[in-house]
Amino acid sequence: MLSQYISKTPKSKVLFEENKEFMPYGVSSNYRYFDPYPLYLVRGKGSKVWDIDGNEYTDYNLGFGVLEVGHANERIIEVISDTIKDSSIMGFEYYKTGTLAKIICQRYGIDMVRFSSSGTEATMHSIRLARAFTKRKKIIKFEGHYHGSHDQLLVNVNPLKVGGKVPSSSGIPDEVIQNTIIVDWNDIDSFEKVAKEDIAAVIMEPVAMNMGLIPTDKEFMKSVFELSKDKGFLVIFDETKTGGKFYNGAAGYFGVKPDIIILGKAIAGGLPLSVIGGKREIMELIGPGKVAHGGTFNANTLSVNASIVTLRELLTESAFYQLHRLSDMLEIGYRDIAEDLGVELSVSKWGPSGSIYFSEKVPKNYKEFIRMDFSRWFTYFYVMLSKGVIPMGGFNEQWTVSIKHSEEDILKHIEVAEEAIKKAKD
Numbered sequence: 001m002l003s004q005y006i007s008k009t010p011k012s013k014v015l016f017e018e019n020k021e022f023m024p025y026g027v028s029s030n031y032r033y034f035d036p037y038p039l040y041l042v043r044g045k046g047s048k049v050w051d052i053d054g055n056e057y058t059d060y061n062l063g064f065g066v067l068e069v070g071h072a073n074e075r076i077i078e079v080i081s082d083t084i085k086d087s088s089i090m091g092f093e094y095y096k097t098g099t100l101a102k103i104i105c106q107r108y109g110i111d112m113v114r115f116s117s118s119g120t121e122a123t124m125h126s127i128r129l130a131r132a133f134t135k136r137k138k139i140i141k142f143e144g145h146y147h148g149s150h151d152q153l154l155v156n157v158n159p160l161k162v163g164g165k166v167p168s169s170s171g172i173p174d175e176v177i178q179n180t181i182i183v184d185w186n187d188i189d190s191f192e193k194v195a196k197e198d199i200a201a202v203i204m205e206p207v208a209m210n211m212g213l214i215p216t217d218k219e220f221m222k223s224v225f226e227l228s229k230d231k232g233f234l235v236i237f238d239e240t241k242t243g244g245k246f247y248n249g250a251a252g253y254f255g256v257k258p259d260i261i262i263l264g265k266a267i268a269g270g271l272p273l274s275v276i277g278g279k280r281e282i283m284e285l286i287g288p289g290k291v292a293h294g295g296t297f298n299a300n301t302l303s304v305n306a307s308i309v310t311l312r313e314l315l316t317e318s319a320f321y322q323l324h325r326l327s328d329m330l331e332i333g334y335r336d337i338a339e340d341l342g343v344e345l346s347v348s349k350w351g352p353s354g355s356i357y358f359s360e361k362v363p364k365n366y367k368e369f370i371r372m373d374f375s376r377w378f379t380y381f382y383v384m385l386s387k388g389v390i391p392m393g394g395f396n397e398q399w400t401v402s403i404k405h406s407e408e409d410i411l412k413h414i415e416v417a418e419e420a421i422k423k424a425k426d
């Protein structure tokens with residue numbers, strides 16, 4: 001399996017040896033590295049990407065869930081080419097930012113928004129805002145939920161050991177995470193124990209997408225909202241991923257109105273743009289001399305226009321119908337494989353995304369997730385790569401389909417997956 005990957009990617013290996021002289025692990029984000037060396041990609045078009053060795057892959061990672069419009073989408077190319085002629089950064093506010101703000105507010109049921117460039121920045125700003133609004137310090141986060149790579153929330157995300165509070169990086173002082181409280185996902189009893197009057201906010205991925213794809217217990221979600229009302233703390237939906245999975249995001253899907261919503265990834269057709277949005281009385285705290293929010297690249301002209309086109313023309317309601325249909329086909333395909341091969345494999349899916357676990361049941365939370373043996377997942381992964389399919393970005397990620405994927409792509413995925421899972425089983 002691994003040998004197949006190695007034999008097909010000699011140039012990636014050479015480039016890795018060169019790059020690691022100048023970049024730790026030869027990559028710009030830890031999540032792009034996997035053993036024994038990362039895959040170096042050259043270009044993409046639609047549902048396909050090509051690596052430096054010239055191998056073609058059907059891509060279901062899509063920039064970790066960003067490119068639901070497909071690689072090098074014609075409309076995105078067109079709008080960026082037109083926009084850049086009039087400059088990429090204005091410094092002062094670009095006149096079309098308000099148009100985008102209105103589209104997002106109306107679509108996601110938000111009163112007001114501010115723009116940043118990454119999910120990390122947006123969640124960082126959101127907890128500052130929640131603290132300013134409530135005049136409280138403590139933030140509840142769920143184990144296994146990822147909110148970007150800033151210190152205060154980089155806790156109990158992919159820890160190898162569970163129990164207690166575990167920073168997910170060296171270099172994070174205890175003092176910085178002192179006010180971050182960790183709770184098990186989908187577990188109302190542990191949530192109730194800490195949901196007190198000194199909490200500023202609870203932040204969550206409304207569907208957990210950094211431990212595969214763990215569905216949300218609706219009763220649990222309901223209780224979180226009830227307790228937040230009761231105790232006076234805010235609910236922050238980190239919809240960096242989920243915001244692009246249904247037309248109105250997870251808030252629309254669950255029919256709830258969180259106090260603050262973060263959006264990112266898919267909403268700008270591949271350009272860097274994130275959103276901190278929320279109820280008017282909270283958002284109005286942002287401003288000079290009040291709650292700080294800034295960023296040189298915020299709402300640059302390229303991201304703004306790419307996002308307007310993405311939301312108005314590409315990720316439409318009918319596009320979601322198509323994305324969900326293709327994703328259903330994948331889900332059914334994986335379930336059939338599990339049954340045909342008699343292998344312990346569980347599948348979970350939400351909208352255009354889904355994940356597989358080499359276990360009898362889909363885990364309920366991080367503790368159940370981390371107990372799994374991932375060696376079979378890696379065998380599956382290397383076989384998939386060597387047969388020309390990038391099934392997802394990692395063992396804790398999920399597949400995503402784009403509007404450029406075809407039924408033929410899906411059938412090929414299923415065919416290759418059958419072979420990969422058979423190998424993983426042996």
Ligand code: PLP
Nearest residue numbers: 118119120146147148205240241
């Ligand atoms: N929040 C969630 C739920 C994410 O999945 C991610 C990234 O995967 C982030 C925040 C961080 O976003 P970014 O990588 O744009 O900083």
